[in-house]
Amino acid sequence: MSHLPQPSRRQALKFLASAPILPLGAMSVSSLMAGCATSGASTAPVGGASASATFTSMAAPTLANPAAMAATTVASSLKVGGTTQALAHQSFFITGDRVPDGQGGSVVAGGYFDIVNRPIMDKTVAGKERQFFSDCPDGTSLLQLPKTTVKGIKGKAVFAVVQFEYVTRDQAGNDRYGTLPSPMAVLTLDQDQATGQLRLVKYHNVDTSEVNGLWITCASSLSPWNTHLSSEEYEPDAFAVANDKRFKAFSKSLFGDESVANPYHYGHLPEVTVNSDGTATIVKHFCMGRISRELVQVMPDQRTALMGDDYTNGGLFMFVADKAAQLSAGTLYVAKWTQTSGAGPGSATLSWIKLGHASSKEIEALANTLKPTDIMEVKTTDPMDASFTKIQYSGKTNWVKLKSGMDKAAAFLETHRYAALKGASMGFTKMEGTTLNIKDKVAYSAMSYIQASMVDGSSDIKVQGPKAGAVYALNLKGGQNDLSGTAIASDWVAVDMAAPEALVGEDLVTPDALGNTAHADKIANPDNIKFSEKLRTLFIGEDSGMHVNNFLWAYNVDTKELSRIQSCPAGAESTGLGVVDDLNGWTYITSNFQHPGDWDKKLHNKVEATLDPLVRANFKDRFGAAVGYLSAGGKAIKLS
Numbered sequence: 317m318s319h320l321p322q323p324s325r326r327q328a329l330k331f332l333a334s335a336p337i338l339p340l341g342a343m344s345v346s347s348l349m350a351g352c353a354t355s356g357a358s359t360a361p362v363g364g365a366s367a368s369a370t371f372t373s374m375a376a377p378t379l380a381n382p383a384a385m386a387a388t389t390v391a392s393s394l395k396v397g398g399t400t401q402a403l404a405h406q407s408f409f410i411t412g413d414r415v416p417d418g419q420g421g422s423v424v425a426g427g428y429f430d431i432v433n434r435p436i437m438d439k440t441v442a443g444k445e446r447q448f449f450s451d452c453p454d455g456t457s458l459l460q461l462p463k464t465t466v467k468g469i470k471g472k473a474v475f476a477v478v479q480f481e482y483v484t485r486d487q488a489g490n491d492r493y494g495t496l497p498s499p500m501a502v503l504t505l506d507q508d509q510a511t512g513q514l515r516l517v518k519y520h521n522v523d524t525s526e527v528n529g530l531w532i533t534c535a536s537s538l539s540p541w542n543t544h545l546s547s548e549e550y551e552p553d554a555f556a557v558a559n560d561k562r563f564k565a566f567s568k569s570l571f572g573d574e575s576v577a578n579p580y581h582y583g584h585l586p587e588v589t590v591n592s593d594g595t596a597t598i599v600k601h602f603c604m605g606r607i608s609r610e611l612v613q614v615m616p617d618q619r620t621a622l623m624g625d626d627y628t629n630g631g632l633f634m635f636v637a638d639k640a641a642q643l644s645a646g647t648l649y650v651a652k653w654t655q656t657s658g659a660g661p662g663s664a665t666l667s668w669i670k671l672g673h674a675s676s677k678e679i680e681a682l683a684n685t686l687k688p689t690d691i692m693e694v695k696t697t698d699p700m701d702a703s704f705t706k707i708q709y710s711g712k713t714n715w716v717k718l719k720s721g722m723d724k725a726a727a728f729l730e731t732h733r734y735a736a737l738k739g740a741s742m743g744f745t746k747m748e749g750t751t752l753n754i755k756d757k758v759a760y761s762a763m764s765y766i767q768a769s770m771v772d773g774s775s776d777i778k779v780q781g782p783k784a785g786a787v788y789a790l791n792l793k794g795g796q797n798d799l800s801g802t803a804i805a806s807d808w809v810a811v812d813m814a815a816p817e818a819l820v821g822e823d824l825v826t827p828d829a830l831g832n833t834a835h836a837d838k839i840a841n842p843d844n845i846k847f848s849e850k851l852r853t854l855f856i857g858e859d860s861g862m863h864v865n866n867f868l869w870a871y872n873v874d875t876k877e878l879s880r881i882q883s884c885p886a887g888a889e890s891t892g893l894g895v896v897d898d899l900n901g902w903t904y905i906t907s908n909f910q911h912p913g914d915w916d917k918k919l920h921n922k923v924e925a926t927l928d929p930l931v932r933a934n935f936k937d938r939f940g941a942a943v944g945y946l947s948a949g950g951k952a953i954k955l956s
Contacts, residue, residue, distance in 0.1 A: 369851050370395040371870045373879035376836045385886050386930035392881040394948050396955055401948035408516045410940040412449045418518030426450040426480045428496050431525050431570050440488035450480035452910035453943045455536025456892040457544040466504045466594045468517045475590045476503040477544035478943055479533040484911050495565035497529035504594035512902035512952025518594045527600045529570045531582035535611040535749055535844055540618050541641040544588040547609045549626055551583025554688035580683035580729050601643045602679035604635045605731040613750040615808035622759055624747040628711040629769050631735050631742045636806050645675035653741035653777050661766055661786040662779030663814035669738050670798045672727035679728045691725045693717045707736035708774050743775025749845040759790040762842035784821025784834035784862050785841045788813045818878050831922040834862035844893035857890030866890045885912040886927045902952040906945045913938040
């Protein structure tokens, strides 16, 4: 949305009148793309197995087959040893479906609830009142517990934690981004031991009242200790909430009063622990910085977390916990970029600035008691006062003066502004997913759009682009000091940053025949990323306003081959990406999408008229979106 700091959603929604319903269902469309596969395979040894795994790339769908453009289309394959398995997408549900609650009843998938767990109703069209449900499922974690007590399991119980980022619009067509508290659900799934296929047995809405609800939950990761690490993106500006209609609407939806919600309660890291009965508990960690967090990647030491920051004038952040598997206390750092090349997406060495040490408990206490003006003074016009420091914040200039004794509060509650005051490189734009290649000790970070503060000379990051973005590789090492000379207690510190050639998008001077403004056979605007150790493969999901259809890619880090393995419905974003290498002998790649048919006038002008009725027919008049995973040959993926 244009009112937010370089958000990852397309602009200029067009709310078209209802179109005729066509007979195409909302299932995967693997068969529609038969014969469209192209060469471009990636091969790698599979974790100790003698076989190799090869992805065969699919072609991008075109208007020659509009049905394929209007649905989740998979025409790629996976070859393991001498066996080729055709990939397909399996959906647990389309949001808005009635799904089993595990107690003989049903609930609305992706449904919204207020602070006392009452359904939030969309009453904008008389006679069509219904519970709000999300068209934007996102972060998903697939996990297993040693013991389960859910009834109806015939094979083995597997759980998926799924979060729902927002609702694009209500039934009357009004923009509803960020106006509702984000729901989160635990899916209990029955894993067939013969096929690995997963069947939904129970859907449980997570009670978030203990953490004051959730704000715009985007991407997620699975912690090494088997919990779901969530996110709260585009944290509300505490200095602007008095005039923030969106935040007031959020407060009204959640609490029934537009003045109750406290902006300092949002922008933190929620952690979800699944229980044996398919329910869950949730906490928020206030000590990891209040930023526009997409997700965190926790390192094998179970203490170090590298964090992306989906912002304009964003930073690269690192948190080192005091104790393993406990994110409730630790030290927060922010990176300093020392540029070694400005060509293309650029490259740099990285050093680290310590912002502070705190426990979640003490920062939450500050959040409950402090007002933003207790922490610092912020001006948006030059006060002509040398005691103020000029910084860049969210694409704009601020003049900031820290109040005495407020360093800790500023570090953890006004993290963006404080990091800028401390001299951090706050020039990144839309830093999204982060993931880890353990064997090579390399992290990957997706920069969805390289633009604005990365290219305009307003920061120490001065690169060329492309607007289509890139995925950076970051080497990780131990024995590092912060810029004050103090040792950083981690062996997983990022020391440099550069983008492999195959993971850089390519802007087009003029749109191609379909309307793409970035090269269709290269990544564009990478967002969700996850790495498979067993496949030696980096999976990349797009959030692109430059590709007519957004794609899911597989990049083998050894062969450097990039393979397109899935196409999302036109206008949709690839979300919910997760990889579990071995779950009772099966491999899973979770894959969702959000906001199908989110038409952009310029990008989709050549396809919208043809595809809009198809997308509406497939996905509940564009109100629904799929949550699911990739399968192979009618089964879950088998690597050995």
